[in-house]
Amino acid sequence: MPQPNQSPSDVLRGSGLRATPARLAVIDVLRATQGHVTVAEVIEALTTQGAKFDQSTAYRVLSDLGGVGLVAESRLSPGDTVFEWISQSNHHHLQCTSCGRTLPLNDELVQEFIDSVHERHGFHVNATHLVLSGIEHDCPGV
Amino acid sequence: MPQPNQSPSDVLRGSGLRATPARLAVIDVLRATQGHVTVAEVIEALTTQGAKFDQSTAYRVLSDLGGVGLVAESRLSPGDTVFEWISQSNHHHLQCTSCGRTLPLNDELVQEFIDSVHERHGFHVNATHLVLSGIEHDCPGV
DNA sequence: CTTTGTGCAAACACTTTGCAAGTCC
DNA sequence: GGACTTGCAAAGTGTTTGCACAAAG
Numbered sequence: 001m002p003q004p005n006q007s008p009s010d011v012l013r014g015s016g017l018r019a020t021p022a023r024l025a026v027i028d029v030l031r032a033t034q035g036h037v038t039v040a041e042v043i044e045a046l047t048t049q050g051a052k053f054d055q056s057t058a059y060r061v062l063s064d065l066g067g068v069g070l071v072a073e074s075r076l077s078p079g080d081t082v083f084e085w086i087s088q089s090n091h092h093h094l095q096c097t098s099c100g101r102t103l104p105l106n107d108e109l110v111q112e113f114i115d116s117v118h119e120r121h122g123f124h125v126n127a128t129h130l131v132l133s134g135i136e137h138d139c140p141g142v
Numbered sequence: 143m144p145q146p147n148q149s150p151s152d153v154l155r156g157s158g159l160r161a162t163p164a165r166l167a168v169i170d171v172l173r174a175t176q177g178h179v180t181v182a183e184v185i186e187a188l189t190t191q192g193a194k195f196d197q198s199t200a201y202r203v204l205s206d207l208g209g210v211g212l213v214a215e216s217r218l219s220p221g222d223t224v225f226e227w228i229s230q231s232n233h234h235h236l237q238c239t240s241c242g243r244t245l246p247l248n249d250e251l252v253q254e255f256i257d258s259v260h261e262r263h264g265f266h267v268n269a270t271h272l273v274l275s276g277i278e279h280d281c282p283g284v
Numbered sequence: 285c286t287t288t289g290t291g292c293a294a295a296c297a298c299t300t301t302g303c304a305a306g307t308c309c
Numbered sequence: 310g311g312a313c314t315t316g317c318a319a320a321g322t323g324t325t326t327g328c329a330c331a332a333a334g
Contacts, residue, residue: 022315054315056300056316057315059299060314061314081298094265094267096265097268105263109259112255113254117247117274121236121245121278124278124279125276126275126276134267136265160333162333163332164290165289195291198291198292198293199291223323
């Protein structure tokens with residue numbers, strides 16, 4: 001669990017991962033981006049910066065970071081896997097199927113829902129990163 | 143929208159699709175199965191029955207059926223796309239990450255959640271087929 | 285008979301893996 | 310120095326597509 005005021009290197013080591021340039025670079029990209037990032041975007045951002053960066057490294061780094069809970073991974077559809085840096089709280093989203101925008105979803109609503117499911121079914125939903133699709137009311141794309 | 147007492151052929155034609163043996167066979171498999179079915183399972187079930195059945199046909203048929211709303215499609219993870227026949231009501235599920243079981247999730251709870259999201263965000267969540275992962279309370283796999 | 289669907293095989297895109305060289309601690 | 314990471318290239322997987330033939334309405 002990352003503490004405030006920790007450097008990315010410390011966060012990595014605190015999770016049992018070595019602080020390598022590749023991982024720090026990926027973390028930079030993730031933190032610089034609000035919302036979802038695809039593997040392709042990570043690779044593009046890093047290769048544009050000049051450094052050589054292999055795609056297998058991107059997949060491995062993102063998988064490692066996901067494994068220790070530093071990033072959230074969502075599979076929206078095949079070949080459309082997105083990642084997001086987890087700063088401190090949960091992150092839930094609404095994705096409009098009409099205009100493609102991703103909007104924040106109030107965490108409390110989700111928590112209430114999770115609680116009610118637990119009460120009713122004795123099932124603990126693990127939703128640190130819920131993405132629901134639908135249509136927003138004032139969608140500019142409609 | 144399929145009406146009661148309609149034959150699968152009628153349902154297909156009602157959706158603007160031709161009633162072909164391939165589609166009827168896929169529908170048979172879907173209806174015979176409670177819960178999720180993968181493409182591979184559909185193909186296996188049909189080829190076991192003797193008839194020749196190409197995988198591209200499976201993908202196309204499932205995609206067609208999904209397009210007209212006769213089946214629900216869920217991407218649990220890359221390469222793990224599951225389909226389910228939509229009989230009449232919505233189908234939501236809980237999937238236990240420990241034992242792999244899929245359990246039913248009360249539709250009312252989901253509906254309440256969707257309503258609250260709409261109230262709060264003005265966003266209409268399109269969830270005919272929600273799959274939430276987590277851990278069940280009395281999981282035999284724990 | 286016209287339109288739509290199917291089989292076949294090849295192509296695709298995303299993701300994973302084996303291994304040698306390189307890097308972190 | 311020893312264990313972990315990266316780059317590279319190649320192999321997997323699941324999924325899609327082009328096209329000629331077959332079938333549905």
